[in-house]
Amino acid sequence: xxxxxxxxxxxxxxxxxxxxxxxxxxxxxxxxxxxxxxxxxxxxxxxxxxxxxxxxxxxxxxxxxxxxxxxxxxxxxxxxxxxxxxxxxxxxxxxxxxxxxxxxxxxxxxxxxxxxxxxxxxxxxxxxxxxxxxxxxxxxxxxxxxxxxxxxxxxxxxxxxxxxxxxxxxxxxxxxxxxxxxxxxxxxxxxxxxxxxxxxxxxxxxxxxxxxxxxxxxxxxxxxxxxxxxxxxxxxxxxxxxxxxxxxxxxxxxxxxxxxxxxxxxxxxxxxxxxxxxxxxxxxxxxxxxxxxxxxxxxxxxxxxxxxxxxxxxxxxxxxxxxxxxxxxxxxxxxxxxxxxxxxxxxxxxxxxxxxxxxxxxxxxxxxxxxxxxxxxxxxxxxxxxxxxxxxxxxxxxxxxxxxxxxxxxxxxxxxxxxxxxxxxxxxxxxxxxxxxxxxxxxxxxxxxxxxxxxxxxxxxxxxxxxxxxxxxxxxxxxxxxxxxxxxxxxxxxxxxxxxxxxxxxxxxxxxxxxxxxxxxxxxxxxxxxxxxxxxxxxxxxxxxxxxxxxxxxxxxxxxxxxxxxxxxxxx
Amino acid sequence: xxxxxxxxxxxxxxxxxxxxxxxxxxxxxxxxxxxxxxxxxxxxxxxxxxxxxxxxxxxxxxxxxxxxxxxxxxxxxxxxxxxxxxxxxxxxxxxxxxxxxxxxxxxxxxxxxxxxxxxxxxxxxxxxxxxxxxxxxxxxxxxxxxxxxxxxxxxxxxxxxxx
Numbered sequence: 001x002x003x004x005x006x007x008x009x010x011x012x013x014x015x016x017x018x019x020x021x022x023x024x025x026x027x028x029x030x031x032x033x034x035x036x037x038x039x040x041x042x043x044x045x046x047x048x049x050x051x052x053x054x055x056x057x058x059x060x061x062x063x064x065x066x067x068x069x070x071x072x073x074x075x076x077x078x079x080x081x082x083x084x085x086x087x088x089x090x091x092x093x094x095x096x097x098x099x100x101x102x103x104x105x106x107x108x109x110x111x112x113x114x115x116x117x118x119x120x121x122x123x124x125x126x127x128x129x130x131x132x133x134x135x136x137x138x139x140x141x142x143x144x145x146x147x148x149x150x151x152x153x154x155x156x157x158x159x160x161x162x163x164x165x166x167x168x169x170x171x172x173x174x175x176x177x178x179x180x181x182x183x184x185x186x187x188x189x190x191x192x193x194x195x196x197x198x199x200x201x202x203x204x205x206x207x208x209x210x211x212x213x214x215x216x217x218x219x220x221x222x223x224x225x226x227x228x229x230x231x232x233x234x235x236x237x238x239x240x241x242x243x244x245x246x247x248x249x250x251x252x253x254x255x256x257x258x259x260x261x262x263x264x265x266x267x268x269x270x271x272x273x274x275x276x277x278x279x280x281x282x283x284x285x286x287x288x289x290x291x292x293x294x295x296x297x298x299x300x301x302x303x304x305x306x307x308x309x310x311x312x313x314x315x316x317x318x319x320x321x322x323x324x325x326x327x328x329x330x331x332x333x334x335x336x337x338x339x340x341x342x343x344x345x346x347x348x349x350x351x352x353x354x355x356x357x358x359x360x361x362x363x364x365x366x367x368x369x370x371x372x373x374x375x376x377x378x379x380x381x382x383x384x385x386x387x388x389x390x391x392x393x394x395x396x397x398x399x400x401x402x403x404x405x406x407x408x409x410x411x412x413x414x415x416x417x418x419x420x421x422x423x424x425x426x427x428x429x430x431x432x433x434x435x436x437x438x439x440x441x442x443x444x445x446x447x448x449x450x451x452x453x454x455x456x457x458x459x460x461x462x463x464x465x466x467x468x469x470x471x472x473x474x475x476x477x478x479x480x481x482x483x484x485x486x487x488x489x490x491x492x493x494x495x496x497x498x499x500x501x502x503x504x505x506x507x508x509x510x511x512x513x514x515x516x517x518x519x520x521x522x523x524x525x526x527x528x529x530x531x532x533x534x535x536x537x538x539x540x541x542x543x544x545x546x547x548x549x550x551x552x553x554x555x556x557x558x559x560x561x562x563x564x565x566x567x568x569x570x571x572x
Numbered sequence: 573x574x575x576x577x578x579x580x581x582x583x584x585x586x587x588x589x590x591x592x593x594x595x596x597x598x599x600x601x602x603x604x605x606x607x608x609x610x611x612x613x614x615x616x617x618x619x620x621x622x623x624x625x626x627x628x629x630x631x632x633x634x635x636x637x638x639x640x641x642x643x644x645x646x647x648x649x650x651x652x653x654x655x656x657x658x659x660x661x662x663x664x665x666x667x668x669x670x671x672x673x674x675x676x677x678x679x680x681x682x683x684x685x686x687x688x689x690x691x692x693x694x695x696x697x698x699x700x701x702x703x704x705x706x707x708x709x710x711x712x713x714x715x716x717x718x719x720x721x722x723x724x725x726x727x728x729x730x731x732x733x734x735x
Contacts, residue, residue: 310631
């Protein structure tokens with residue numbers, strides 16, 4: 001089969017079972033767009049800004065587990081995509097971004113729409129390739145998908161000069177050759193000796209904690225994690241990225257940990273004697289002050305990325321490998337041995353855990369005058385039977401969604417945890433809805449975040465993605481305001497949102513349905529009404545309490561045991 | 573502590589910048605870095621001299637290994653190895669100083685490559701300590717230009733960094 005560069009790309013994407021490309025045309029990719037025009041197997045989603053393309057592909061990847069694919073032009077097309085690439089990189093999301101480049105003979109000449117895409121994206125990709133010739137293009141695509149989806153996944157950029165996609169200039173197409181990369185051999189199976197050592201330590205625990213992260217979701221190891229945890233009956237906490245990997249409504253689950261984690265999860269971390277970290281990376285938002293992190297614990301750490309081990313916290317039993325495989329092995333060993341954890345000690349530990357839980361750290365004061373943002377999330381959980389795909393932007397609403405919407409399944413909670421990218425939620429929801437047209441997809445956002453990629457409402461109309469946007473509108477960049485309240489003596493420097501658009505009219509002008517809700521008594525009914533509109537995008541603008549804060553909170557420089565609790569509860 | 577890390581990586585455009593970028597992005601220290609093709613033309617060899625705590629160096633090695641183009645690496649300072657660096661130094665050499673510089677060069681087993689009425693260019697090969705000692709012996713006032721290649725290294729005995 002003789003193909004031009006544009007056709008090579010299409011055929012390669014077909015071979016990789018790609019359903020959607022999220023993209024935006026431009027000069028350097030015109031040949032590719034021409035090749036797209038004459039085929040029907042891959043659906044192109046025309047976004048309104050390249051950042052939207054990357055977030056949509058990212059959302060698609062997080063929900064499906066398959067790599068997201070993006071196509072952008074050179075120069076501004078590539079630079080606009082960078083935020084989304086970095087977002088995917090920080091959360092280890094498999095993604096392949098194809099960027100056009102100026103003709104090879106013009107590279108380095110400051111040509112029109114030329115930018116050093118390889119140089120700009122280098123620090124925020126798992127790997128990137130500048131295609132060297134038409135002959136190597138197919139092989140490079142295959143390598144890109146291989147690198148993006150294996151080991152610790154991540155985004156890969158393929159920069160393709162325009163002259164390698166010229167129509168009529170063809171090469172034989174062969175995609176059958178397996179990828180050979182002597183310099184890239186990601187670890188798969190954990191070391192059996194280390195696994196045994198870990199099990200010994202795990203079974204010797206008197207105050208254990210299972211701390212699992214996004215790696216369990218990415219590695220599709222929820223089932224193994226659940227089995228492992230139930231077998232041991234140890235308390236389980238998840239990171240922001242790991243929510244849903246263990247059922248949040250299970251009594252063994254003690255909530256999210258970290259800066260806005262539950263009292264019981266954080267106290268458990270502080271007091272535990274054995275910490276079992278699985279697919280988590282000891283992020284600073286999780287650990288708090290390192291000096292006082294898990295001061296009494298021996299630590300087991302399972303991760304597919306050797307560089308994640310002992311990066312921030314020195315661990316006692318490191319295991320490099322696929323988390324699902326390692327957990328499966330551990331379960332086998334535990335099932336085969338007579339040795340069991342000291343059940344008396346574990347019972348005592350659970351009694352302590354229940355005592356911490358009785359503090360009811362997530363309780364908040366309800367009001368009949370003003371809508372409490374937490375109440376909206378709880379109502380959303382009821383309205384969707386706790387089974388929606390929920391994307392979020394970044395800030396207070398993100399934390400409330402994580403705290404008040406218990407996720408029972410993996411890949412349902414989709415947010416930018418690592419980079420913290422405002423503007424992520426709406427396009428990500430679009431990508432999720434395209435993957436699952438019949439599922440309920442919700443974007444929890446704020447009036448500040450949603451404006452960062454609001455233009456994608458237009459894309460949502462074009463491709464009929466009936467997502468529901470839950471905007472917790474407090475007329476502030478809430479999280480910034482909260483920090484200014486706590487740490488800057490309430491000097492609210494540029495954190496208020498003035499001159500806001502009328503979101504109902506704005507949504508309507510994009511051809512969707514908008515709703516304004518400002519009475520607490522209307523929260524449930526408005527959600528019901530919105531979810532009944534199955535084929536329409538509905539923007540629900542909830543006018544919420546302006547001064548509500550996210551609690552509990554571990555402030556900078558503090559340890560897990562030094563949480564700031566909701567003051568309205570402290571007084572009660 | 574000072575570490576000398578030898579890295580084999582794919583001889584591809586941009587591979588070096590990934591290594592250099594890694595060090596700057598993560599705030600690792602580079603004392604010197606040398607790069608050249610190897611006997612196998614598809615591979616380059618980089619020698620990096622760095623310093624840091626044990627934990628930092630462990631991270632440097634892991635992060636280097638994580639780079640897709642890095643094929644293999646070794647921390648030479650963990651094993652028995654030979655280190656060499658070449659230095660070309662232009663020295664002010666006038667009057668009685670000329671004889672003194674020549675004597676020093678002989679003691680350090682250097683070679684004088686170029687002679688003018690007022691300067692010598694000396695070639696010296698050795699490890700970091702020898703080169704530093706020679707520069708100290710010459711004295712800062714006599715140095716016109718110092719050109720150092722950066723360290724390279726190789727493991728002693730059977731051990732070899734190759735594929």
